[in-house]
Amino acid sequence: MVKKETQKVEEIVICPECGNTHISRDYTRAELVCEGCGLVIDDGIIDQRPERRAFDREQQQKREQTGSPMTYTIHDKGLSTVIGLRNTDSYGKSIPNRNRAQMYRLRKWQKRIRISSTMEKNLTNALPSINRISSSMGLPRTVRETAAMIYRKAVLKKITRGRTIESAAAATLYAACRQCDVPRTLEEIANASNLSRKEIGRNYRAIVRGLRLKMMPPSPMEYVSRFCSKLKLNNDVQTKTLEIIKEATNQEIVSGRSPIGIAAASLYIASVLCGERRTQCEIAVVAGVTEVTIRNRYKEIVKNLDIEIVL
DNA sequence: AAGACGAAAGTGGTTGA
DNA sequence: TCAACAACTTTCGTCTT
16 A cells, blocks of 8 residues: 655756756755755755654664765775684683584684675775766766775676776766766866876776676756856756757767767857857867867757858 | 867777688 | 878968958
8 A cells, every 4th residue: 555645845946156046955864965066055954754754673674764864985894803723712712622613613704704805995085086086077976985885896706806996986986977977077087096098998898898887878958957067057058059969869960979978069059159159269178179070060060950150 | 369260199998700 | 900081280381352
């Protein structure tokens, strides 16, 4: 039997960064996060949802809400003890034969624990890196959690071997951004982490392949609101850009091309059409592509969509 | 002088034999 | 595993506003 719980109507919030009205409320972390640009608008919101009361044991188990939220961004710093190889106890007395089997089992488990402790050591370095890069970029916590989870899996599969922790961390963060639909350009992560775009990209591909992550190419639309706000463009231009991208997608001139290039070119066209012109160079800097790419894409789009451009 | 344009050569990744 | 390839970048000279 399904009983619907009534919810209070939530007031509409607009993101100060990109003007987006798609704001998600994460009550377990008390955060108000813009789904468009990933900005954390408020990190102290109050849960206004109805109390979840339970009237019997079954309901209680279902509705249990206590306990701090689980997090992947903190590793366990537990100390581990080592069991020596000699068959003597701590006083140096020989261990009776009948207890040897037990000692053998203990050593076996000790080994297993040690494997996980090298992983913990790795995480001790990596997780602060992930946190540092993502907080300097203002990414929401959900992305960090995802990144930390991916990183753990990558370590277990030994994909991080032979890579620096910093670059592996940056790569998982890039992957996490895309999985959470808050895509950042490789360029942005490169700037925040002092690593080259090439290196992060290489590690990113290795991780995606190694973990068989299913990655969809991001839609050009995902970048528009952020680029617009960086260029101080108003909502009209943003709307126009999205229209152009939609049309371009229908005309199938999008596939195979970099979504960022499409977004940048559409933005350029929209800015000219709306009389809020930005130069190809300005947009190129913000989008992290060259003017040449913008030019090529924009020529194609203008040709295919029959748009008149007057410079 | 700044911005747009386009040619040409180089880079790094994907694909298919 | 390697060569062909498509997309993108870098660089640079020329044209336009």
